Amino acid sequence: MDRMITPILSVIVIVAVIGYATFFYLQRKYLHEISKQQAQISSFIESSLNDELANMKEIHLSGQTRQQFEETRQSYLYSVNHRLPEISERLLELQDVCKQYHFIQVYRELKVITLKTQAAAKLENKTRAEITGLKKSNQLHRQKLHELEQRYQDLRKKLLAKNFSYGPSIDKLEENLGNLENTFDQYANFAQQGDYIQADQVLNHLEKDTDVLDNQLKQIPKLYRSQKNVYPDQLAEILSSFQQLTAQKYGFKEDLAVKVKEIQAQIGENLVDLKDLQVSVATKRDQEITGKIDQLYDQLEQEFKARRQVEKTRQQLSQFIQHARQQQHELMIELDRLSQNYSFNHHEMEAGRHLGTDLKKIENEFSVTSQQIREGLPVYSEVWLQQETQIASLQQIEKKQSEINQSIQGLWHEEQEARQAAQTFDLEIHQLHRKLAKQNLPGLPKTYLDFFLTVSDEIEQLLNDLNQIKIDLDQINKSLLDIQADLDKLTEKTNDISDSAALAEVLLQYANRYKIRYPEVAQAANQADQLFNQKFDYAASLEKIATAVDRVEPGAYKKLENQYYAQNPVKEH
Incomplete structure (x- = not known):
């Protein structure tokens, strides 16, 4: 009996020791967690954020900004003054519960408290971020107020000092500047009252509109000067040159006076667009006007240069045609003569006639152009292009004339060589006959x-x-x-x-x-x-x-x- 009792007692003792060790471990663990939570709550309550909130009274807030911040501040203060002290008291009570070994209750309540302290931490971070944001907004809007005020002063000075540079745009520009200043006053009011949410919304539109006006003030003077001074002077010069060249018997592919009127109409449209501050439309049309004016200058220069080229090579071309005609005449006589004695197997006669047709076409073109020049108003650029084509064609004609002539001139020599060969053949066959006869x-x-x-x-x-x-x-x-x-x-x-x-x-x-x-x-x-x-x-x-x-x-x-x-x-x- 005693032997059986001893092992049982040993097991009981071991279980008791393990149980005590487990209770001791859990008690220390939960007490440590309770202490950790207490320390975190104390840090929230003693945070410097309280002082920062107090200092925020120095920053005047209003409107949506104030309402939004007030909600966050109240939430934070309620958390620090009520919720967190209540949690702290409950943690003190949990210490006693833990010492009584009610570990399951302690575990459950610590889990809930942990969630509450995490929420408190998020609220503190949110509050701190809003304070930082409000301070930055306060500083930013102070700076923006100063910058925009200075900017509007500069814009107004520019308008007053150079109002002549803006032509018909000046009324609309001054109106837009006045609207911007009214918007600026609205923005300044929101910023000074501390309603930064409303101020930000107004600021976005204000800065965009200000940039637009600033760019208009930079772009319009150049555009207006082009429409008012540069283009009219250029068109007057083009029209004068066109009239002078026309009087000097220059011809043109189109009536440049009509083109000048079309451009003048576009200039008028551009002045209307500038009056309405349609700067992008005016800029695009301005580029079109510039391109058209350049084309008119190019046409004037082209015709002027072309006439010099035409006059320089006209006589040479006439001589070239005469020379080609003489060669053609001699070639056809030679072809006709040789055709009496030889068969042409390479279409020499047809090729010669074709060259004559090509040459006749060039002669007719030259004659028509000469008549146009005598009567006046030839388009010299077209004449010059025609002459270049004719010169190239004449060079090709003379080359082919030479080739045909060389080919037919060899016919007589070929005939003589053939006759000599035939005689040689006849002699050889007779020699062969005599050889066997001997x-x-x-x-x-x-x-x-x-x-x-x-x-x-x-x-x-x-x-x-x-x-x-x-x-x-x-x-x-x-x-x-x-x-x-x-x-x-x-x-x-x-x-x-x-x-x-x-x-x-x-x-x-x-x-x-x-x-x-x-x-x-x-x-x-x-x-x-x-x-x-x-x-x-x-x-x-x-x-x-x-x-x-x-x-x-x-x-x-x-x-x-x-x-x-x-x-x-x-x-x-």
């Missing part, structure tokens, strides 16, 4: 004779084409190339026949020494003789006898061939 051959292969006759006919046709009244040199040049190729081939065939026949005769004579001893040589000789005298196949005849001889005497054919070409070097290939 060998007294029993006959010639049909294929060779046919080809010989074809080439001969080609040469005869070429000579016939060259003897026509009108020659097509393009066709003749083509024929020259074809005949030369065929003649080269015929020459090669002729040389082959000549050399083969000559070598075959040499080999047949050489084979006589072997006919008795070598029947095969005798047989080959008979066959070669048939090929030579009956079929006129001299190459086959040579091959037949050369093969037989080389069998009985290796190298004999090569030796005889070398001797033949050594004696006939011209015939070597």
Whole structure:
């Protein structure tokens, strides 16, 4: 029994010790939190913010500003004088409750008190911020009052001292200045009474309107001076110059006097806009007027310079046209002359006629412009542009004239070269005929004779084409190339026949020494003789006898061939 009681007692003792330690810990924790809350409440109650609130009496407030601040002040004072002392007393009571170990009650009430102290902290921050803001507003509006008052004095001085600079705008400017001063008085009243909320609202509009008036005072004098003095003087100068140049027979694309009147009307509109203080509209139109006046000056200068250029190059252009016309005349005569003897295959005649048409157009334009100049009022800028185009066209015409002329001048030389080539061809084919005739051959292969006759006919046709009244040199040049190729081939065939026949005769004579001893040589000789005298196949005849001889005497054919070409070097290939 005693043994069982001992462990139970030990457990009870341990539980009791843990329980006591836990109660002791919680008691210390909550007492510390209570003390912390007390200290925070004391700091709120003893805050310097109370003194600042007292000092705010020195700043006179009114209207919405006063009402708003008074609400915040009352809330803060009620918190400091009533709510926070009540919370402090309850915290003292919670100390006793905590010592009685009613921790759950303490926990719940501390949670509520914490929320209240946080609200008190927010209220203090809000109150302090409003005090700071009001002090800044007080200082700001004092400064604004001084600045705006000085600014209005400057504006009024400017209006009084330079009222002539504002022209029709002066009445409206003075009216707006008076309205601004009335608004300033309203603002000053709110600011001096301490109604900063209303003062801020008025100040925003006041500063914007003041800036507008200030900018108008800066912009209008320049605009007015342009409309009153600068532009009228410029337009008078333009109109005078226009009249002088017109009297001197200058022409213009448009009536500058009409343009001057249009600009004068715009100036009148601008003066109305300035009277109504429509400065942005007047500024935009002023830029348009400036651009139009610059254009009128440019037109005057353009025509003045253009006339000098036209007069400077007019005579040269006339000579240029005459020179081109002379060359055109000579070109067409030459084309007509050569067209009697030659066929033009590259549209030379058509190209020449087209150049004549282009030249005629330039001559007509030049004639019309000359008439305009004689009658007066030509638009010289247009004339100068026309002359530049005409000069470029004439340069191109003369270039093409030269190209056509060079191309047709070579026709006669081409004809002579073609005639010389044809004669050479005729001589060569006759030489080929004589060459074979000298060998007294029993006959010639049909294929060779046919080809010989074809080439001969080609040469005869070429000579016939060259003897026509009108020659097509393009066709003749083509024929020259074809005949030369065929003649080269015929020459090669002729040389082959000549050399083969000559070598075959040499080999047949050489084979006589072997006919008795070598029947095969005798047989080959008979066959070669048939090929030579009956079929006129001299190459086959040579091959037949050369093969037989080389069998009985290796190298004999090569030796005889070398001797033949050594004696006939011209015939070597």
